[in-house]
Amino acid sequence: MKILVLDGDGIGPEISSATVRAIEAANYRLNLGLEITHADSGLSSLEKNGVTLTDDVMAQAADADGVILGPTHSLIYPTPEEGGINLSPWFRKTFDLYANIRPARARPGIPAMAHDIDLVMVRENTEGFYADRAMFQGSGEFLATEDVALAIRKITRQACERITESACRLAMTRRRKLTIVHKRNVLKLSDGLFTDVAHETAAKYEGLEVEEVIVDAMAALLVRHPAAFDVVVTTNMFGDILSDLSAELSGGLGLGPSINAGADHAIAQAAHGSAPDIAGKNSANPTALMLSAGMLLSWLSDRNEREDLAEAAHRLSEAVDAQLSDVSGRTADLGGPLGTDAFGEAVAARVGS
Numbered sequence: 459m460k461i462l463v464l465d466g467d468g469i470g471p472e473i474s475s476a477t478v479r480a481i482e483a484a485n486y487r488l489n490l491g492l493e494i495t496h497a498d499s500g501l502s503s504l505e506k507n508g509v510t511l512t513d514d515v516m517a518q519a520a521d522a523d524g525v526i527l528g529p530t531h532s533l534i535y536p537t538p539e540e541g542g543i544n545l546s547p548w549f550r551k552t553f554d555l556y557a558n559i560r561p562a563r564a565r566p567g568i569p570a571m572a573h574d575i576d577l578v579m580v581r582e583n584t585e586g587f588y589a590d591r592a593m594f595q596g597s598g599e600f601l602a603t604e605d606v607a608l609a610i611r612k613i614t615r616q617a618c619e620r621i622t623e624s625a626c627r628l629a630m631t632r633r634r635k636l637t638i639v640h641k642r643n644v645l646k647l648s649d650g651l652f653t654d655v656a657h658e659t660a661a662k663y664e665g666l667e668v669e670e671v672i673v674d675a676m677a678a679l680l681v682r683h684p685a686a687f688d689v690v691v692t693t694n695m696f697g698d699i700l701s702d703l704s705a706e707l708s709g710g711l712g713l714g715p716s717i718n719a720g721a722d723h724a725i726a727q728a729a730h731g732s733a734p735d736i737a738g739k740n741s742a743n744p745t746a747l748m749l750s751a752g753m754l755l756s757w758l759s760d761r762n763e764r765e766d767l768a769e770a771a772h773r774l775s776e777a778v779d780a781q782l783s784d785v786s787g788r789t790a791d792l793g794g795p796l797g798t799d800a801f802g803e804a805v806a807a808r809v810g811s
């Protein structure tokens with residue numbers, strides 16, 4: 459089974475290296491037969507190859523069973539014509555990775571603002587207010603005059619249906635509660651369609667409790683009563699914002715994992731960005747990418763009916779919990795003394811023991 463690792467930019471190489479160490483430990487311990495390969499991506503690929511993602515790496519990604527993608531410093535990428543292919547949207551569009559699954563759980567011992575948060579944000583990934591995803595050709599964002607900017611938001615029945623299906627299936631394996639988050643009081647047609655389709659889809663799941671919350675209230679309720687939520691389904695941009703809030707409530711952005719999954723491909727990606735402010739300092743917390751890689755192993759386990767991959771994901775999650783349980787085992791963002799490398803080594807040792 460082939461796993462392709464693309465480091466990305468900023469802290470990407472540091473956290474990817476720690477993540478690979480932990481996955482290799484599981485691979486060895488459980489004899490998983492994972493073949494983990496690396497390829498160049500992002501700014502380093504731009505420098506060497508004139509493009510952030512080469513055709514060859516695109517082909518390797520298509521051929522891999524799963525991809526681990528480090529965060530990218532997409533803010534400073536040149537235009538696509540100048541070689542700046544934004545990796546995340548490229549993968550999401552090319553492989554139709556419609557479901558961005560972002561859990562937020564307070565891990566034992568971590569001084570989280572919300573000590574009882576345990577939810578999963580299920581974010582639609584292929585449309586919404588994302589200029590590159592709204593149109594067949596051209597951008598969903600344009601200037602009508604030099605002082606008037608317009609943006610188009612695309613919402614389709616098919617995308618609402620399949621993202622709600624993913625959320626419902628997940629909720630049925632958890633506490634059987636689904637929260638539909640929208641802004642239909644203002645976006646009456648587009649969020650009206652999303653909310654109606656989400657309700658229609660969820661109604662097919664017997665025993666599932668379904669509620670809806672307006673997005674601004676949701677931001678307040680997440681802070682006030684985080685434990686009230688189990689699985690949350692929402693559109694692209696709301697999910698992007700609320701999942702960072704949830705990750706922060708659960709202890710910090712460095713703890714927020716995510717997977718982008720479609721019917722045939724999945725990509726592990728931390729919810730956070732490339733953190734240029736701490737890049738190269740060996741101080742980033744690799745937990746989010748490690749747990750994202752664990753989610754990828756779980757996805758591969760379901761898809762290939764391989765219990766050993768589920769066991770590897772479980773071992774990884776337990777190892778991270780054990781490592782984070784005492785402040786002496788944490789990285790600087792959580793008040794600990796460990797560098798990224800040492801944290802990776804310690805987690806790998808626990809996974810392999």
Ligand code: NAD
Nearest residue numbers: 529530531532533711712730731732733735736742743791
């Ligand atoms: P960011 O998430 O990179 O950083 C926000 C804050 O959180 C910073 O203070 C950073 O130091 C801290 N932080 C983030 N990850 C951390 C970790 N693992 N350990 C410790 N601290 C961590 O957001 P930003 O600074 O707004 O964005 C930087 C770049 O990342 C931009 O170019 C943005 O476009 C890009 N970005 C990429 C992705 C992605 O690749 N999936 C996601 C979000 C942002």
